[in-house]
Amino acid sequence: MCRAAPPGSLGPVIEVREVSKWYGRIQAVDALTFTVRPGRVTGFLGPNGAGKSTTMRMIVGLARPSAGETRVGGRPYEGLTHPLTHVGALLEADALHPGRTASDHLLWLAQSNGIGRTRVRQVLGQLGLDGVARRRVRGFSLGMRQRLGLAAALLGDPPVLLLDEPVNGLDPEGVRWLRQLTRSLAAEGRTVFVSSHLMSEMAITADHLIVIGQGRLLADAPLASFVGDGTSLEDAYLRLQERAR
Ligand SMILES: Nc1ncnc2c1ncn2[C@@H]1O[C@H](COP(=O)(O)OP(=O)(O)OP(=O)(O)O)[C@@H](O)[C@H]1O
Numbered sequence: 001m002c003r004a005a006p007p008g009s010l011g012p013v014i015e016v017r018e019v020s021k022w023y024g025r026i027q028a029v030d031a032l033t034f035t036v037r038p039g040r041v042t043g044f045l046g047p048n049g050a051g052k053s054t055t056m057r058m059i060v061g062l063a064r065p066s067a068g069e070t071r072v073g074g075r076p077y078e079g080l081t082h083p084l085t086h087v088g089a090l091l092e093a094d095a096l097h098p099g100r101t102a103s104d105h106l107l108w109l110a111q112s113n114g115i116g117r118t119r120v121r122q123v124l125g126q127l128g129l130d131g132v133a134r135r136r137v138r139g140f141s142l143g144m145r146q147r148l149g150l151a152a153a154l155l156g157d158p159p160v161l162l163l164d165e166p167v168n169g170l171d172p173e174g175v176r177w178l179r180q181l182t183r184s185l186a187a188e189g190r191t192v193f194v195s196s197h198l199m200s201e202m203a204i205t206a207d208h209l210i211v212i213g214q215g216r217l218l219a220d221a222p223l224a225s226f227v228g229d230g231t232s233l234e235d236a237y238l239r240l241q242e243r244a245r
Contacts (some may be wrong), residue, residue: 012038012073012086012159012191014059019068021054021215028054030215031068036193038159041186043206043223044195045237051215052195053092056162060089072160084113088153089162090146098138102129102148105137109152119155127151128177142169150178160191167201179205199234203227211237213244 014036021029029051036042046052057063059070061077069076072087080086096105106120124133127147132140140148146169153161163182167175182205186192196202202209202223209226211219218240219226226236 012189013071014160014162014191014193015071015074016055016059017068017070019055019058019065019070021051021058021063022066028215029058029065032212032215032217033068034210034217034220036191036210037208038191039186039189040207041182041192041194041205042208042210043202044193044210044212045197045199045202046195046212046218047241048197050212052212053164055212056089056091056164056193056195059162060087060091062091082113082115082156084109084115084152084156084158086156086158087160087162088156088158089164090149090153090166091162091164092168096137096140096145096148099136101134101136102140102151103133105148106151106155109155113156115156119157123151123154126154143171143174146170147174150181159189161185161193163192163194165195165197167196167198175201199232199237203233211240213241216244218244 016032016034019029019032020027032055044052054063058065059072059077072080077083077087103120103124106123107117110116110120124130127150129147129151132144137148146166150166153163166178170178182192182194206223208222209219227233
């Protein structure tokens with residue numbers, strides 16, 4: 001169950017303020033500003049190389065902005081004690097030790113974040129990983145790795161979740177299950193920020209969309225404002241990207 005924000009706090013809000021990121025001469029993110037709010041699923045859309053993963057990595061302190069700042073619940077990620085209890089993240093190419101079992105991977109994360117063993121058993125069950133808990137990660141399919149990554153993201157029962165392409169590798173049942181999970185996490189009052197390339201999936205999962213192109217903000221609006229009058233989300237999205245070129 002999601003904890004209510006204490007009075008006077010910002011709550012589980014993600015803030016990205018005037019953030020730019022350069023990798024040598026490549027500008028991955030260009031003066032990006034947006035806020036991700038609780039109680040809804042916010043989709044993060046943009047073409048390959050638009051800067052989505054880089055932005056998510058900066059929010060959780062895995063990359064440092066060249067300019068600007070990111071905050072979670074009013075604080076920089078680095079200032080959070082036991083960060084997994086504040087922010088759960090599933091990021092592309094998450095490092096998994098191939099020789100470790102699923103259960104040991106989660107226990108190791110739990111121990112460094114003040115989380116008990118009971119919670120590890122709970123998330124293994126919630127993610128349908130009970131049967132493979134004692135198997136080494138080396139033999140896991142992409143879908144099983146995604147489930148394990150999601151288990152790690154949920155481990156600390158965090159009020160904020162960042163999921164980078166979580167649908168990758170999931171079978172149709174897994175996709176539907178993930179959709180229901182993200183919607184129920186948002187309904188509990190959590191902040192759920194999900195990147196995806198799948199417009200049809202976003203159209204039935206997200207309440208709000210942040211669209212970027214070439215590292216710049218193109219739109220930050222409710223899903224309803226993109227679709228309607230026979231316009232699909234894919235049409236609206238492609239038009240936005242074309243106009244920005
Ligand atoms: N560690 C890095 N070193 C150098 N360049 C990088 C690094 N990470 C990202 N980039 C570059 O920054 C830009 C943005 O990449 P990023 O992965 O954030 O985009 P994305 O929107 O997540 O793309 P995709 O949808 O393909 O995953 C790209 O030009 C990419 O090549």
